[in-house]
Amino acid sequence: MTAPTKIMLIACGSFNPCTPMHFRMFEIARDHFNQMGTAEVVGGIVSPVHDSYGKKGLVSASHRCTMIKIGLQSSDWVRLSDWETQQEEWTRTRLTLQYHQNYINSVLKDSNSINDQQIPSWLPEGLNKMTGHVQLKLLCGADLLESFATPGLWKDEDIEAIIGQHGLVVISRAGSNPEQFIFNSDLLSRYRRNITIVTNWVTNDVSSTLVRRLLGRGLSVKYLLDDYVTEYIKKHLLYGSSAT
Ligand SMILES: Nc1ncnc2c1ncn2[C@@H]1O[C@H](COP(=O)(O)OP(=O)(O)OP(=O)(O)O)[C@@H](O)[C@H]1O
Numbered sequence: 271m272t273a274p275t276k277i278m279l280i281a282c283g284s285f286n287p288c289t290p291m292h293f294r295m296f297e298i299a300r301d302h303f304n305q306m307g308t309a310e311v312v313g314g315i316v317s318p319v320h321d322s323y324g325k326k327g328l329v330s331a332s333h334r335c336t337m338i339k340i341g342l343q344s345s346d347w348v349r350l351s352d353w354e355t356q357q358e359e360w361t362r363t364r365l366t367l368q369y370h371q372n373y374i375n376s377v378l379k380d381s382n383s384i385n386d387q388q389i390p391s392w393l394p395e396g397l398n399k400m401t402g403h404v405q406l407k408l409l410c411g412a413d414l415l416e417s418f419a420t421p422g423l424w425k426d427e428d429i430e431a432i433i434g435q436h437g438l439v440v441i442s443r444a445g446s447n448p449e450q451f452i453f454n455s456d457l458l459s460r461y462r463r464n465i466t467i468v469t470n471w472v473t474n475d476v477s478s479t480l481v482r483r484l485l486g487r488g489l490s491v492k493y494l495l496d497d498y499v500t501e502y503i504k505k506h507l508l509y510g511s512s513a514t
Pocket residue numbers: 281282283284285286291292295409410411412413414441442443444474475476477478479480
């Protein structure tokens with residue numbers, strides 16, 4: 271029997287702030303691959319977008335990274351990569367994938383190519399001892415997939431490279447129909463076998479937008495956000511919240 275393909279998952283987004291659902295996506299995807307026996311998921315990466323992405327209400331990357339670290343404290347396999355936030359400007363998602371894939375490849379090829387001090391914290395432990403290829407795939411909710419159709423937002427060649435060279439894992443989101451969306455697109459249909467759609471049977475439509483709105487109105491976000499993330503938000507008065 272051949273060993274299943276090894277994959278890593280990377281989620282790109284604002285994470286403004288990160289919600290438990292952002293991290294739950296990883297669990298849902300890993301369970302799917304385990305159950306199907308089609309791949310072994312060896313690591314997960316959360317890559318928050320650069321400050322210059324310029325989305326309204328985006329708090330600094332330093333706050334967003336700290337909240338992700340707090341939110342991921344109980345995960346033993348999903349990690350933060352602050353690489354995007356450290357660049358001079360916003361990085362297209364295709365290039366973010368390329369950077370992380372190249373890094374993974376270089377570690378697999380020659381574990382001596384980096385010394386202990388240089389090892390980025392997003393790399394899974396033991397990667398340097400793994401054999402074979404580890405394929406990095408973009409993990410996203412169905413709304414990100416649907417944003418591919420927004421005119422001018424994504425270059426066709428980037429979509430083609432992301433799906434053709436890496437692969438896409440889409441988690442269904444309330445009100446979305448990723449199958450239909452892919453069927454309606456010639457480009458996506460061409461690469462259909464590189465797209466994995468995972469049904470989230472317990473859809474949860476918590477979004478960062480909703481959380482920001484509640485916080486701004488002084489309403490409770492308890493049970494929607496990690497308690498320690500909420501504590502951090504209130505301590506730093508983020509999203510128009512008050513300390514109490
Ligand atoms: N409830 C959810 N179900 C499935 N996927 C989700 C959910 N919330 C976020 N995601 C996915 O997480 C990734 C990062 O999302 P992002 O930071 O844009 O979060 P968001 O909650 O959609 O943000 P905002 O409300 O600020 O637009 C995207 O791929 C998005 O589709």
